[in-house]
Amino acid sequence: MSEKKQKSITTSNTKIGFAFERINYQLFIASVIVVFLGFLLMTGKEDIYSFTKITLAPLVVVIGFALGFVAILYKPRKKNTEQ
Structure with missing residues (x-):
């Protein structure tokens, strides 16, 4: 019976932290800046059919959203501290 109590105590001492790493x-912040x-x-007040508004700006927005997905899905490798 004391063995069960000891297991529950050791499992409840888990470290609670952030969901993601710093990177x-x-x-994600970089993706928000790119989308912005x-x-x-x-x-702008230039021609509505300019290259910047029709082609470049939507491409930059899509790249920003793609970077956001990468930021969410990227899992950094753990450092090997045992040496």
Whole structure:
């Protein structure tokens, strides 16, 4: 009976931390900045059918969203501390 109590005690001492690593948050912030830059390129008073608004800005936005997916799915390798 004491063995069961000891197991529950050792399993309850797990470390609680953030869901992602630091690199994931940095990539996500970079993706938000890229998406914002893409929307910024879509604004302006120049011709509505310019290359920047029709081609470049949507491409930048899509790249920003793709970077956001990478930021969520990227799993960094664990450092080998046993040596």
